[in-house]
Amino acid sequence: MPLSILGVIPARYASSRFPGKALVSIGGKTMLQHVWERASQSRYLTSVVIATDDERIRSAAQEFRARVVMTREDHVSGTDRVAEAASASNAQIVVNIQGDEPMLDPAAIDAAILGLLENDDVPMGTLKKHIEHAADITDPNVVKVVTDHYGNALYFSRSPIPFARGGPGEPVDYFKHIGLYVYRRDFLLGYSDLPVGPLEQAERLEQLRALENGYKIRVMETEYDSLGVDTPEDWERVSVLYERTAVIHAMGQAPVQAMDK
Numbered sequence: 001m002p003l004s005i006l007g008v009i010p011a012r013y014a015s016s017r018f019p020g021k022a023l024v025s026i027g028g029k030t031m032l033q034h035v036w037e038r039a040s041q042s043r044y045l046t047s048v049v050i051a052t053d054d055e056r057i058r059s060a061a062q063e064f065r066a067r068v069v070m071t072r073e074d075h076v077s078g079t080d081r082v083a084e085a086a087s088a089s090n091a092q093i094v095v096n097i098q099g100d101e102p103m104l105d106p107a108a109i110d111a112a113i114l115g116l117l118e119n120d121d122v123p124m125g126t127l128k129k130h131i132e133h134a135a136d137i138t139d140p141n142v143v144k145v146v147t148d149h150y151g152n153a154l155y156f157s158r159s160p161i162p163f164a165r166g167g168p169g170e171p172v173d174y175f176k177h178i179g180l181y182v183y184r185r186d187f188l189l190g191y192s193d194l195p196v197g198p199l200e201q202a203e204r205l206e207q208l209r210a211l212e213n214g215y216k217i218r219v220m221e222t223e224y225d226s227l228g229v230d231t232p233e234d235w236e237r238v239s240v241l242y243e244r245t246a247v248i249h250a251m252g253q254a255p256v257q258a259m260d261k
Contacts, residue, residue, distance in 0.1 A: 005113060006091035007045040008069075009035055010078040011061075011099040013054035015147065023060050024235055026102050027242050031229060033064045034102035034242075041106035044113045045095065051085035062194055064074050077206060079181070083188050093117075094188050094233035097180040100229045102238060103245075112182045115151070115218035122152070123187035124210050125218040127178035136176060143177040143205060145219055153217040156205050177219075178226050181207070187215070 011022045012034055022032045028036075032050065039048045049067040052058055053075075058068045069085040079096060086094040093116055095109060108127060115125035128145050136142040140158040147153055154160060156177055164170045183191070197212035199205075210217055229235050 002046075003093065003117075004089070004091040005044055005093045005095065006086060006089050006170060007039050007042065007048040007095045007097050008082040008085045009039060009048065009097045009099045010051045010081040010085075011050055011052045011054075011057050012081075013052075013056055018232060018235070020056075021229055021235065022057055022099055024229075026235070026239050029064075030060055031102045031235075032061060032099060035064075035097065035099050035104055036061070036066050036101075038065065038106055039097050039109060040102040042109040042113075043106070044110050044117075046091075047089075047095075049085055049089075050099075051081045053081075054256065079188075080192055083191065084141050086183075086185060086188055092136055092185055094183050094185055096183070098179060098226070098228060101226055102229065102243065103227055105222075105224040108178065108180060108222045111220045111222050112180055116182050116184065116222040119192060119218055120215045122218040123184045124207075124215060125182040125220065126153070126207065127180055127222045127224070128175040128219050129172040129178055131176050137174050143179075145177040146177050147175075147219045151219055153207075153219050155211070156203065156207055158203055158205070175221075176225070177207075178222060178224065180226075186193060 013020055015021050023030045026034055036048060049069050050061045051069045051071050053071050053073040056133040061068045071081050071084045075081045082096045112125050112127050116122055131137055137160045143158060143172055144161050145153055145156050146161050162172060164172045190240055194209050195215045196209060227238060229238055
């Protein structure tokens with residue numbers, strides 16, 4: 001039986017900082033459609049669904065023929081919404097795809113999936129990118145990650161890790177955590193039942209729950225740098241970048257269209 005890998009895009013309408021952001025227009029399409037089309041270009045995903053609790057999002061998603069799973073309204077996190085959607089499928093591997101990254105690179109999804117396909121003993125995977133801007137190292141909104149020799153996460157933090165004891169001139173590689181997650185189905189369905197530890201509480205980072213409970217997280221390196229839309233200002237910035245990219249594609253090559261799954 002072939003391996004079934006499900007991509008789930010959790011989408012809420014009632015975003016606290018930017019209500020309705022999933023349905024804002026970027027280049028003539030909703031942000032949600034952009035994410036769905038890019039996720040549908042992944043080589044390894046066998047299906048993609050949108051998980052929501054809002055009829056407006058369901059209606060918009062059906063206009064571009066996306067599969068939609070209606071979920072409960074009381075989920076405290078996107079992970080819980082993804083888990084409910086996954087529970088109705090028989091997928092062995094589930095990918096949590098952020099619904100506010102309209103310029104998502106499909107290759108990043110594939111890289112994260114490979115982390116699990118190549119390691120049977122790892123229940124969860126994610127991504128990291130080399131930090132190129134010094135300001136990101138000390139920015140608490142940029143989550144950093146350190147890994148062992150095998151690519152497993154040692155820790156995630158909002159602080160600069162590792163600490164450069166020798167000072168600013170010491171050559172240290174810092175990596176940004178890219179918040180795309182891959183789970184084995186059974187692990188995902190039981191994730192919300194794992195005890196919340198003091199590290200997760202202190203850092204406000206949900207992925208630390210896996211580490212605090214003794215589970216491995218495989219971290220694959222990518223060149224993709226996430227550009228999420230959390231505020232109207234982010235929307236304006238991404239829209240400008242999208243239009244600029246569209247012009248480059250028009251001058252060089254046609255953009256790749258989403259494949260039907």
